[in-house]
Amino acid sequence: MATLSNPLFPSAKIRRNRNHAFSKIGFTPILQEYTLEKMCNSRSKKLKEAKTLLTKLKKSEHFSSPESLKMVDSLQRLGIDYHFQDDITSILQTHYNHRDQISDLSLASLRFRLLRQEGYYIPADVVFDKFRNKEGKFRRELGADIGGLMGLYEASQLSVGGEEILDEGGVFSAGFLGESVMNLAGDEGRIVADTLKYPYHRSFGRPLVRDLLDSCRKRDDFEEIFRPLALFDFNMIQSFHREEIIQISIWWRDLEISSELQVPRDKPLDWFLWSMACFTDPSFSRKRVEVAKVISLLNLVIDVFDLVGTIDQLSLFAHAVNRWEIEAAEELPDYMKICFKAIYDITNEIAHNMHKELGYNPILSLHKEWRKLCNALLEDARWLAIGKLPKAEDYLKNTILSCGVNLALVHTFFLLNEGVTKESVQIINNNPGIISSVSTILRLWNDSRSAKFGNGDKSYGPYMLCYMKENEGSSVEEARKHVMDKISETWKQLNWECLFPKQFSKSFTKAALNVARLAPFMYQSDNVHTTSQSLHQKDIMKSLVFQRIPA
Secondary structure, rough: OOOOOOOOOHHHHHHHHHHHHHHHHHEEEEEEEEHHHHHHHHHHHHHHHHHHHHHHHOOHHHHHOHHHHHHHHHHHHOOOOHHHHHHHHHHHHHHHHHOOOOOOHHHHHHHHHHHHHOOOOOOHHHHHHHHHHOOOOOOHHHHHHHHHOOOOOOHOOOOOOOHHHHEEEEEEEHHHHHHHHHHOOOHHHHHHHHHHHHHHHOHHHHHHHHHHOOOOOOOHHHHHHHHHHHHHHHHHHHHHHHHHHHHHHHHHHHOOOOHHHOOOOOOHHHHHHHHHHHHOOOHHHHHHHHHHHHHOOOOOOOOHHHHHOOHHHHHHHHHHHHHHHHHHHHOOOOHHHHHHHHHHHHHHHHHHHHHHHHHHHHHHHHHHHHHHHHHHHHHHHHHHHHHHOOHHHHHHHHHHHHHOOHHHHHHHHHHHHOOOOHHHHHHHOOOOOHHHHHHHHHHHHHHEEEEOOOOOEEEEOOHHHHHHHHOOOOOOOHHHHHHHHHHHHHHHHHHHHHOOOOOOOOOHHHHHHHHHHHHHOOOOOOOEOOOOHHHHHHHHHHHHOOOOOOO
């Protein structure tokens, strides 16, 4: 179990620092120490009860029955699967070894999805061909099976490309489910709508866990059985996250960078969102703090390039980052010297700490990512300065580097300290498919939306503008459809990379997947007022970190 960075009953000085940090990010502490101690005890009790239940199930026929698949699905949807990973692995291995034909579409789809998510490759045709007619189309009578349709739609999200049966299944199920939503009342209608909007494989899990625990609806009896543990577990992890946000806020305040540079993005909550996605295991507390520091500096550099520096100044800054020497910053304006020194010092500090843990110093890899980032940002700035729109693919090729996903995931790779070998380092240094796919998904999601300003004007994502310029006469709707189709195809590439991960650990694969899953959460809707998106994110982060679920 993860441990808090401060004791459960901190000193008065620590409490003052905590309260100050909370006030800086717009929230107030909500848990008294005695409440936290009580919550720890309740969580431990419920975890013991749940493990006792699983021990009984192991000795029964249910452990290898289709019902065990429903149990695994419930544990994952409730966010408590990490407690039972050995049991889950055993269950799925049993189902993989004994893949009997299942005539129920819901169970067949669930087994397919769970096995693929765990890294087991099963040909889609073998699973779903039995549900098609002689013409090779999904049978129309399946349109009345709502549970089966939801399972098929969820399963279709794990296509690795070239799997027409999954593409057809996704279109078939989405069509019937979309029609059924209007005719379904109460919880069933809500579950169908949520499945279409937030399919499990492509969605950031933590908000879905919160929504499930806040509601009274359930998909099966296992959700009801494990709900008490999930509730205490959610509240307990919240306490870890609050302590981590405090550490980040105090670290950022002590750097005094934002006051010197007067940059607009001084938002510890936004930075921590990445940390929550990359490192979901509660025991990864220090890693979440470290990657949040990287994200804060990443946002700082992006703001310098986008909002502050001139082209000449930005060229000097990129040159200094390429040289990676303190002396290289002497010609920079004062605000850039501060920025460069912060990046240089903190990156070297992270590399030094990793060296002590790994026996390997990743500074060359980390420096390379900062170099690629700044060079790509400089190219973006030059395009903007001359008012020239590049070709859509040229823009995308550069901007998947300038968005910073590569830099964040390379740091994540080394912080995880799993599977770090000469071969894996060589792969990670050359923008592997698992990273470029995630970068592409986030970049395209960001560019798929339009923003409405206070005066009623709209702006469209640069990739959409580049596409419409190349394809004269194309509408905004056509450009957006092209973007969403491209996102879907990129997800298939990412699924392939995760199913056959080469040199990377499961932990890193999961981190990369979770960053891609952030995209709909971060860039949710079209026609968004410029302030409403950030307010929406703040409300969700408040529910994930600061609002305890009543027990």
